[in-house]
Amino acid sequence: MSLADGREIVYFDLDDSRPDRLVPDLRDLAPTTTSSEIRYDVLTDEWVAIASHRQSRTHLPPTDECPLCPSRNGRQTEVPAPDYDVAVFENRFPSFSSPTSSAGTSGSNPVVVEPHGLSGRAPGVGRCEVVCFTSDHDTPISQLPPEHVRLVVDAWADRTERLGELPHVEQVFCFENRGEEIGVTLGHPHGQIYAYPFVTPRTKQLLEAARRHRERTWRSLVADVIASELADGSRVVHESEHWVAFVPSAARWPVEVHLYPRRQVPDIPALSGEERDDFARAYLHVLQAMDNLYDTPLPYISAWHQAPVRTDRELAYLGLQVFSVRRAANKLKYLAGSESGMGVFVNDVTPEQIAAQLREAATA
Numbered sequence: 001m002s003l004a005d006g007r008e009i010v011y012f013d014l015d016d017s018r019p020d021r022l023v024p025d026l027r028d029l030a031p032t033t034t035s036s037e038i039r040y041d042v043l044t045d046e047w048v049a050i051a052s053h054r055q056s057r058t059h060l061p062p063t064d065e066c067p068l069c070p071s072r073n074g075r076q077t078e079v080p081a082p083d084y085d086v087a088v089f090e091n092r093f094p095s096f097s098s099p100t101s102s103a104g105t106s107g108s109n110p111v112v113v114e115p116h117g118l119s120g121r122a123p124g125v126g127r128c129e130v131v132c133f134t135s136d137h138d139t140p141i142s143q144l145p146p147e148h149v150r151l152v153v154d155a156w157a158d159r160t161e162r163l164g165e166l167p168h169v170e171q172v173f174c175f176e177n178r179g180e181e182i183g184v185t186l187g188h189p190h191g192q193i194y195a196y197p198f199v200t201p202r203t204k205q206l207l208e209a210a211r212r213h214r215e216r217t218w219r220s221l222v223a224d225v226i227a228s229e230l231a232d233g234s235r236v237v238h239e240s241e242h243w244v245a246f247v248p249s250a251a252r253w254p255v256e257v258h259l260y261p262r263r264q265v266p267d268i269p270a271l272s273g274e275e276r277d278d279f280a281r282a283y284l285h286v287l288q289a290m291d292n293l294y295d296t297p298l299p300y301i302s303a304w305h306q307a308p309v310r311t312d313r314e315l316a317y318l319g320l321q322v323f324s325v326r327r328a329a330n331k332l333k334y335l336a337g338s339e340s341g342m343g344v345f346v347n348d349v350t351p352e353q354i355a356a357q358l359r360e361a362a363t364a
């Protein structure tokens, strides 16, 4: 299915009997014009995306103008169907866009991989998608039933596979930003997917550490860390048949939890059905504990670490990192001088302390 301006939309259903999936998008939408490009920072060996068209994107509309609610009562939104379980569509204000759907990059070549000289520029090819977790505007993912969260996992898996098939995509990143405190511009429960035309710096860093450990020990670094956390126990927040959740011993954020499957897999599509079901329960457990910490729902970033599409598939270990800027009931942590200037995090909360609080909050 396509939206009025040609962007793709995909529905994921809890049962297959949904009759309303072919509802056309009746809006009169101009094709998206994106001007995204990536620039190479020779000083740090990293890419930066420059996407000036995003300045005009919708910012916190009132609930009755929400573009992610289904189209009902004559009001047309980004989702043409009158109801849905999970819906995924291409972002109208993408940081990266595919050469075929974007006027800004159409006809140009894919990414120039090797920068030359003291700078490098390439079209910001890739893809950005919005994942609507539910049609219910007021139910965050932490309050959805496990089978609905499992459907979200299936949507992530499907999109990871489909986007990984695009020729210019090197890495697929599924994530959720929640809370105005961290700059969320739409209140409807949703996540995003970025398909990058390069392997991200964070992933490169994790893979290099894993590679060094493997060369030294012939073992998996993440598997060894999981075993050591389970043996120690002081930072473990939750254990289930297939998943383990703990606060990392060098947590950067005042609230930070990592979830790993007990079996090493490169990405979400490689998870078995049982592992996906069990993840839904484990994730809900962690999110609800986080929400119970303070009187208000915790603002957080939830970030999936998946293997690159083409490289280091056997080295990577799938994991989800959830973290929050809230350091006390009424205080936020800002990335100030040391963090933003030097990349050195200063955490005011000990990881053991926050793990104990989360274990307690889970039973509250």
Ligand SMILES: [Zn+2]
Pocket (backbone or CB within 6 Å): 066, 067, 068, 069, 136, 137, 187, 188
């Ligand atoms: Zn909504």
